[in-house]
Amino acid sequence: MPFLYRAWVIASVGLVPFFARSQTAKLREQGVPVRRAHEKLGHATQDRQGSGPLIWLHAASVGESLSVLALITRMGMILPRAQFLITSGTATSAALVAQRMPPRTVHQFAPLDAPGPLKRFLRHWQPDAAIFVESELWPQMLRRTHGTGAKMALVNARLSDKSVETWRKHPKMARYLFSVFDLILTQNDAMAHKMVSMHAPSDRVARGINLKSMAGPLPVDxxxxxxxxxxxxxxxxxxxxxxxxxxxxxxxxxxxxxxxxxxxxxxxxxxxxxxxxxxxxxxxxxxxxxxxxxxxxxxxxxxxxxxxxxxxxxxxxxxxxxxxxxxxxxxxxxxxxxxxxxxxxxxxxxxxxxxxxxxxxxxxxxxxxxxxxxxxxxxxxxxxxxxxxxxxxxxxxxxxxxxxxxDDQLDIIASRLITTLKLDTP
Structure with missing residues (x-):
């Protein structure tokens, strides 16, 4: 376990009360009910449904959240028993996702990257697979999810040049985090090469498509x-x-x-x-x-x-x-x-x-x-x-x-995720 990871875990324990107060207050100011705001602390407001696999997709904000809706819909068509959980961090993303929610999908606010919130979240939802979007690389979220045995993927991977250089300077931390992924799909070839240069496992990195270009149809009244x-x-x-x-x-x-x-x-x-x-x-x-x-x-x-x-x-x-x-x-x-x-x-x-x-x-x-x-x-x-x-x-x-x-490309991506994350097994 790299020193940087241990340091972050220790720091998060001390900082979680401050972040919790700040994050929940911000959501409440934006009209989110207090009960839902406490999802940031890992307190679920919905139950895990059905007997099929639960596929968790985590995105950051509006663009990232909407980008996975078409993917959820397509995976849901292939896996009729699967349930889907999408998490994001902003009130706006929650509101827009609610307008376009695919079948068998629920939304929750993402838990803080700290031991308590993550333990509560993972204990309740018990995801069979977790798909992270773009640059959502919270250290404890990744490692603790991996520790549950869930299969994991990073899709639409895109990091800024500054982030790439930072990861390259900390190879032990990079390997420790990127090794959790069974598959890393990037937006383009250039990002695929950068991921490998950041110490991601080269045999698990491949070019995908820009999911933001595949967001589901906008709703029409x-x-x-x-x-x-x-x-x-x-x-x-x-x-x-x-x-x-x-x-x-x-x-x-x-x-x-x-x-x-x-x-x-x-x-x-x-x-x-x-x-x-x-x-x-x-x-x-x-x-x-x-x-x-x-x-x-x-x-x-x-x-x-x-x-x-x-x-x-x-x-x-x-x-x-x-x-x-x-x-x-x-x-x-x-x-x-x-x-x-x-x-x-x-x-x-x-x-x-x-x-x-x-x-x-x-x-x-x-x-x-x-x-x-x-x-x-x-x-x-x-x-x-x-x-x-x-x-x-x-x-x-x-x-x-x-x-x-x-649409043809989206079918290919959905099928690849289902196979790699072993969601096609009984």
């Missing part, structure tokens, strides 16, 4: 969709979603230019952080455009419809064949284009998409995505697509082909 379509009638619509501060003005500039050619065109603007609704409405007004607002109860309409609510992106994507994804005009890293492609819509994006570079490259090569540099470029690209139906149809058809190909 069919009644709300019907009402929105009635409200907008035959108006042409385009969507700008997940925009950040500094991007809305560019989007509004493009929309202003388009209105000169298509006077009844409607922009559905869904900022990444709905709490910025007041500020974004101010930008719309300052641009001289009329604005209806979702959080105010307005029906879809106006020159700009401000969709400043949480969990309704699927509804807005269903309203248009063209979606511009924000977080990309500025060096933010971009957002998940697969969620758009799943709806059969064409994807437009700024150039800064490092977080989903491979997915965007595949979409662009397939003809389902186009990049724009600024407001003028965005307006010109939108104008061409809206005035040339065949070009837009070519992009939406390409999006559907791309989604079908990714």
């Amino acid at each position: 069919e009644d709300a969709l019907f009402d929105a379509r009635v409200a907008l009638g035959h108006r042409l619509v385009w969507v700008a979603s997940s925009t950040h501060e500094g991007e809305e003005n560019t989007v509004l500039q493009a929309h202003h230019a388009l209105l000169k050619k298509i006077p009844d065109l409607c922009l559905i603007l869904a900022p990444r952080h709905p709490e910025r609704g007041d500020a974004v409405e101010g930008l719309v007004t300052a641009a001289g455009l009329t604005c209806n607002r979702r959080s105010r109860g307005d029906a879809p309409g106006g020159q700009v419809y401000l969709a400043d609510t949480l969990g309704e992106l699927g509804l807005w994507y269903a309203m248009s064949d063209i979606v511009f994804l924000g977080g990309s005009l500025l060096p933010i890293g971009g957002h998940n284009p697969f969620e758009v492609a799943q709806t059969g819509a064409a994807v437009l994006s700024g150039p800064h998409v490092t977080a989903f570079a491979e997915t965007y490259a595949q979409l662009e090569a397939e003809g389902a995505a186009q990049f724009v540099e600024d407001g003028d470029d965005l307006a010109e690209t939108l104008s061409k697509l809206l005035s040339t139906p065949q070009d837009l149809t070519d992009m939406t058809d390409a999006a559907e082909r791309f989604v079908a190909a990714q």
